[in-house]
Amino acid sequence: MGYTHYLNRRPELPVSDFAAFAAEARTLLRDIDAMLKRDHGTGLAGPLGTGPVIVTDEMVSFNGAEPSEYETCHVARIIDRDDYIHIDEQGRAFSFCKTGRRPYDAAVAAIYALAVDHFGADASFGSDGGDEAIEEGRKLASKLLGRTLRAET
Numbered sequence: 001m002g003y004t005h006y007l008n009r010r011p012e013l014p015v016s017d018f019a020a021f022a023a024e025a026r027t028l029l030r031d032i033d034a035m036l037k038r039d040h041g042t043g044l045a046g047p048l049g050t051g052p053v054i055v056t057d058e059m060v061s062f063n064g065a066e067p068s069e070y071e072t073c074h075v076a077r078i079i080d081r082d083d084y085i086h087i088d089e090q091g092r093a094f095s096f097c098k099t100g101r102r103p104y105d106a107a108v109a110a111i112y113a114l115a116v117d118h119f120g121a122d123a124s125f126g127s128d129g130g131d132e133a134i135e136e137g138r139k140l141a142s143k144l145l146g147r148t149l150r151a152e153t
Helices: 015-040 105-122 130-145
Strands: 004-009 059-064 073-076 093-098 123-127
Touching: 004 105, 015 059, 015 105, 015 130, 073 093, 073 105, 105 123, 105 130, 123 130
Parallel strands: none
Antiparallel strands: 004 093, 004 123, 059 073
């Protein structure tokens, strides 16, 4: 399957919670884009690896910029029933993003950590990189946002 990060979250998130998440996601992705361009010569792009990152009050969607794109990271406020595989025992929909450890992997980990911070018990973050990858995402987001993101409870 390849190196993957996993996000379990409620299929429908409150408007105000998602709007707050999206506002910080916009800042976070802008700063990660600049960091990736500086450190790797490639940044972030829209869902297909071209165009701008999409951040609205209904969705956050991005990929690595060509030629480092891989799989779209997409976090929508409402997940259509056809867009998830199953619901866990806490009522959370399973979603994931394969990154192949490409440079934009840091952005996916940071966005999933931000989702856990904003959505609390309604979200959980897992990774093929284990606790280390999760903590790296949380630390990066905390550093760039200038506040400590809460860890999963």
